[in-house]
Amino acid sequence: MKKNPTPLTEHEQQGSRNLGRLIMQLRRLERQPHTFGSAGPLTPSEIHTITAIGTEGNVLMSELASRLGITKGAVTQLIARLEAKELVVRSPHPYDARGIVLSLTALGQEANAAHDRVHLDFYNRLRTQLSAQEIEIFEKCIDKLNHFLQQNH
Template sequence: MKNSNYEKQISELILETICKFDERDSKERNFGTDVNIHHSEIHMIKFIKENTDLHISAIARKLGITRGAVSQTIKRLQSKGLITKEVDEGNNSKIVVRLTGKGQTAYINHENYHKQYEIRIKNILENMGAGSEKVVYDFLLEFYRKI
């Protein structure tokens, strides 16, 4: 028998959690550097690190966003000293973007930030007992599909 009170509490808790994450993601962080980095910027840094030697048009194509949006983010990252633009060794007419040392630091610290969440979730699931991973995963997957 289902407890509708739990259903309401779960619904409210999910919405509150989404709001809390949204609020947290909208704040700038420095990720171990001397500059603040927006959510969209750190994800561009991650993309550049994991997809090396791409030019702006290729980044835009792969991310499915406009070339202008990529250019604006790249300019901000360059002004913060997180990336450089360099002539493509294979094609002198193209400019590729690469992370600087500071950009590498931000990338590593961002990855560590995600790992901390993974550890928290692992600990919670372990404390919930055997089989809880599948129940939680199935629930979240179905919830995601319905959004």
């Protein structure tokens, strides 16, 4: 017979509720399109695809699917949308006739840079609310949370 888990303390319950609220806020942010530079409104899936391709580009479609943790079919649909918006170009792989290489256009690079600035601006605003010690603890917690989520996904 399983034992009942130890009841959570009020502090632990509050921590659990705060984590739940954070997750809900992040989900809300992830549903809204945003404008990044001259690229116009982009969905979170589109801008994260642009970021995964990166400014160095030359990413294989199959590698991109792996980076994003989605199917090749889903990547194909995303790339078609990004091509239509003139943010990404497909090129044949120079040595493998089956391979398709992706790279960002100048507009895609602009969107990627604007996305980086959004993250940096947000982080800098957050830092003004925290002491040096809190920033250090926050950064360690974010690293641990990311590692935990990667292990449990």
